[in-house]
Amino acid sequence: MHFINKPLTTLILSCCLVLSFSSFSQQILIGTVKGKLLETSQKPIEFATVALYKAADSTIVKGTITDSSGLYLFEKTAEGNYYIQASFLGYKTFTSKYFSINRSKHEINLENAILEADDKTLKAVIITAKKPLVEQQIDRTVLNIENSILSEGNTALELLEKAPGITVDDDGNISMKGKPGVSVMLNGKLTYLSQKELTTLLRGTSSGSVSKIELITNPSAKYDAAGNSGIINIVLKKNEKVGINGNVYVNGARSRANRYGGGASLNYRSGKFNIYGSYDHAYRGEIEYLSFTRRFYDGNVGGKPDRISYQNSETNEPLHTNNYKIGVDIFPDAKNTFGVLVNGNFGKYANDNNTTNLLVSSTGETLSNPLTHNDNLDRWKSNAYNFNYTYKLNQSGRELSVDLDYSQNDNRSNQNMDTRYLSAENSTVEARSVRRGYVPSLTNVYVGKIDYTHPFGEKAKLETGWKSSNVSVDNNLKYDTLRNEQWIPDPSWSNHFTYKETIHAGYINFSKQFGSVSVQAGLRGENTQTAGHQVTTDSLVKRQYFQLFPSLFVSKTFGPNHRGQFSYSRRIQRPDYDDMNPFRFFRDPFLYYEGNPFLKPELTHSVELSHTFKGKFITAINYSYTSDVMNWMMGQVDSLNTTYQSPQNLKSFINYGISFTASLQPASWWISNSFANFLRNDYKGDQKGGKLDNGIWSFSINSQNTFQLGKGFSAELSGFYNSRSVYGVFVSKGFYVISAGAQKQVLDKKGTIKLMVNDIFQTRQRRNTAKYENLDMDGHIRFDSRMATVSFSYRFGKDITPIRKRSPGSEDIQNRVKGGN
Template sequence: MKTIILFTILFTILFSLSNANAQGINLTGEIAGKVLDEKQAAFPYASVSLLNAKDSTLVKGTLSNDSGNYLLTNIKQGAYLIAIYVVGYKKAYKGPYAITATNQSHKLDATQLNQDSKQLKGVEILRQKPLIERMIDKTVINVENSTLTTGNSALDILEKLPGVTVDKDGKVSLKGKQGVNIMLDGKPTYLSSEQLANLLRTTEGSAIQSIELIPNPSAKYDAAGNSGIINIKLKKNQNYGTNGSVDAGLGYGKYYKASGGLTLNHREKKFNVFGNFYYGRNKRYSGTDIMRTNNTATNKTYFDQTNYNLRIRNNINYKGGIDYFINDKSTIGFSFNGYKSDGKNASDVLTLIGDQPSETDSSVVAKNPNDYKYTGISYNLNYKGTIDTLGQEISVDADYSNYTGMENNNFNNRYLDAQGQTLKPAYLFRNATPTKTNIKAIKADYIYPINKKMKLEAGIKSSFVKTDNNFIFENFENNEWINDNKRSNQFLYDENINAVYSNLTRKFKTTSVQLGLRAEQTNSKGNSITDNKIVSRHYINLFPSVFINQTLSKDHDMGFSYSRRIDRPDYESLNPFVDYLDLYSYRFGNPFLKPQYTNSFEVSYTYKKNLNITFGYSRTTDVISNVLLTDTIKKTIFISNENLTTQDSYNMNITYPIKITNWWNSSNNLNVYYNKYRTPDLLGSPYESGKIAFHLNTTQTITLNSTTNVELSGNYESKQVAGTLLLDPQYNVDFGVKKSLMDKKMDIKLAVNDVFKTQGTKITSAIPSQHYVIKERWESRIFRLSCTYRFGSKDIKAATKRSSSSEAEEKRVKSGG
């Protein structure tokens, strides 16, 4: 009932807003035209104003689209001028044109804008960016002004992006493939999947400027990530003086959520100081149902398990730094970035056990509370300098990061008979999992323009990672906690990677070619102290890359890319300790996992810089895959990681943003893929599985007026195979409204995640001998209201190139290792 009332109020407001706009004036005519730049190319996002010819007062305005075209509609009868203006260009006037009963439509000749040299000395050109920008080697999602970021974390936003999926544990896939390398401001995170998920959950959406999707990276990037790179770029200061913003938000699903933050920037001629702080509190539930059959040669046992989990999480995320502009050619910067996450879980588990379906012979009732705390901080010192007027550049980065975590899990299991009476004494045990991760990295990058059409890029990098994962298992016996040495374990992992790379780029008349080669030396040592297992590896790999882009004509472009990549097992997957969900469900790591290697090919076609179609193929060897199996002797179900022999992946991706009208923009993405897994021996038999699947994502943006817009997005993912798992279809619809006030200093946003409450997963086994059904659900439908207020200087910065820490990182991404 609450949902119906809220949507009735919301749509009544939207209808009233749009109706008020429509009834204001009785309009009958239209004027259309096109804007060109100084090179006769289409000029997108130019400001076009309709003025009264009598006194030059403003009647209405619009922006030119990606093709430079504009259309002004619903114009009253009268005489009008057209004014076209972009910062840094001379204003152009057209007209007058009369709208009469006999002449209601005017198609104007193209208007060419000319640069204003005086203005260009003092300012830089600013244009509003579209939600999705397709570039030669990546897709950029400009989420900064999107209403769907309202109250969401970075992890929430990722699952809304074209071709991206996020599972319940926070693991990210791109175009149907796992193993994505997540970067923040161009820096690799080096974290385990669990630590990375915690970091992304504590990164507020309001702090993000854009997200880059790079499915086939070149040799200048770290070779990790078989399905590519996702680079999350945080906001940066663009103005002189002091400015900032204040954010506050509330959310409600089944429980209330809250978030807030403060951003401050101060920039002078020689210095730029910046910082932000965000806090979030989230209370939400999730549930897991596991129905399975334990088959042995003599009998069957049926398990029907229900798990209800209530989590309360507090997140803090902060960032700060300073840039010093030594001169026009050199900048040195220092920054730090940290997070803290703590919370409590209350997990109630009921397991019904019987030798017939739907009949209970006995049951286990468990109360499994836990609490946790994760903290992390990273420091960066960077330098960037221009060597000469030819364009030679050098940049250096030094990074240090430290992450700690602690989880305390308690398990209280009571055994009951069919009548609900105590069957045997309760079994109580607990575990603690303190973790430490220490990271050091340094890299240097160099750019040398050989001539106007040829450029050489080169760089070196070394990173050192140390992790200490301790697992302390204790049983409650004779009224005291006693350590279980057989189940406790300490796992140490050291890793050193040394890399060198070079890229050569050559531009021809209609063709661009980039050839790259990266070499990485890896030294790793995993030491399971309690189990006395040591796994040491030392190896050198070469990672070539090739990019070719061909302009066929003005509206048609084609491209080809190839790269070889590696995925090393994460620290959590290598740790052999056993992590219990309950008495009958657990997971453990595999210290003998080998790295996986992927060769990727992609062909792309672009029409009018708008419609983009890609066809890709990749083959991965020694595939690191989650394997969910049952133990018929112990009557348990467990998750581990194994190396499957090969994975062949085929995919076709179509991205098509459409400007339906001046007030309606549509961004659409369709990804069709086929993953084939093979291994000669899994549970004593050959294993092979594959299935065609598709992922459809669409976002509709409707502008009601100059201060109000609406976003509606839909997401559908069909049934698919992931390793040894079969996943049922998933789908959801999100909705958002943004209203700007106070001369656009304040934004009020209302958003609803999973409007129809359809999100959830159903998992079955792709192995015929395994019989289980897992259903997962969570608090997915959440109403969120947020307010952002911006204050301080709005002065446009000088044309002198600013190189703050984040901008320097952006350049280093383009030229660094």
């Protein structure tokens, strides 16, 4: 860690302010042009397109649309000669006479423009430019989820499982190209949830509300430095069309249990403002089967075990979730945009778990067979409030944006664990242990950020900004034990833990094009202060550190078909709140999880070299080195027949590999996107007297195929395979998944019926082993992943897209958390 005073932080902030204030020294734009569009019957024409052209060379200067009164307005226009052109479907194009703007005549009121009906207009031919399912951009891979049949009826977490190069384990931890430590954003916004709460939120976010998913493997200095393996940005749908538009959908599904969902969105946009809102509800039934085999040794580890534990669990996990969003954008003129957004998520998630844990001797004799019933019910509500402002200083792209955010996440969990100990003959109950817990967790988040963009001509650009965030978490866990039919407080299990974190960050990012070579260099500085207070034992762990995070991107074009790119970045992954909270969570009396309040953040250096051929084939070689890598290590207490899991800092984690991406169109009706990744992961560390050195070569293949079958029919076929992989002391076996779906457009292409089956052969199963020191265990999880879904969606409203669009004021707040149980 580097402990540095605040001069550098102050310097970065000063640079931001100087650049921001300098932006007001622009040329003063003096003219205003306004007018009105009417039909021959003198009825106003709303939502018509109006463009302002230079008279000298007929180049377009500005564009706008008429409001409900047919009025249009161009403000702050430079001195010169102009004309306007207005058009609307079903009418002849109108072109005005030339007019001049100067200092003596700067308020132009044009005569009413009369648009005549075009009697020769044929039926409109609508050409739909549908985005491909997978787009390869220069710095990211974009999955256009709203175009996918196979996304229907899924959750956001399940969508990530299908993304190329992405793996999700049974606890919801996400890896990118084999590397853990991914930051997840929702609309570029930080949600500040713990890993458990984030997993619940992603499970509760319906695919019907997701527009696209962006995979950014090596982010620039503009983005938060957190996320060692990169950033995943989940972009939710937002209607940009003029007038009243909306969409409704409903779906039903069956896996091992029933599932259903539905939602609606509504948007109204005029020339001066945009109002939008949406609501989604989903119910997800889910049944999973888990089994663990653990071997215990009294002496000769690795030989014949003295005892073997066979644990089997069946979980019933119904999930009710609700998502809502309401917002307004105001466009008083072409320069200013104000926005207010309120969104949230609330629901409940139950985990009804029945577990048997048969313990036998080396000769097969039954030693014990406790039966445990775990009944956990999580209820949560998360509300986020955002105010944003964007000021476009001139037409050259100089822009200042401000975001203010506040969010509150309230998660409350009720836990009950009832264990009955059977006799050796499994006939009578020898003893009973009953415990209940109340786990409230409240997280408050305040974030403020300012960003400034300053182009220098068309080939150079400077970006700079400042961000401050403050997070506070309060978790007061209380447990009671049932004794003699009375509930008695259990201080040995109860725990009160609070956490506070403040981060101040500034960045500067400069890019310039030198002929066929493009260079982008950035530097981000983050000052972090944390305090974890174990109130129960009055133990306080405080940290303060300042880190610099440089980034560099160099790309060169070699002729029309080849492009090479080099990227480097230094990043950080801070411990989640869950990881640091030291309370114990028991699956049964012989298996528990606990946090580690002394965890240190991990730091990563990442390098990537890539080559793109014809924009369709990408080859990338990557390498990263992580120090103090955080990993959930497992341990075993043989004398108590108990296994536990706790996060620890290992010495290092090294990841390197090569990936191939191909975007092909084998036929006019067939588009295929495929991804292959060959990699090696190596974990090294000294834990509890043992020396960990676990590495393995792995590979994964992902293919997405879409077929246009004509007459409104289309289909999709996807599949992926993940080979054997390693995570800390765990080695997981390979598995594959194949899914297929079809859709038909109906009701004049405004309605869509979809039918799909995920994981047709129910092959998504997790099998892993762990052998380290005296730990010797196997695990097998059978997910509830085979699901048949039928859905219907209908969109309504005018299909008109405005010329002017609001640029979001905040796109770089990444998702990392605090709070949770």
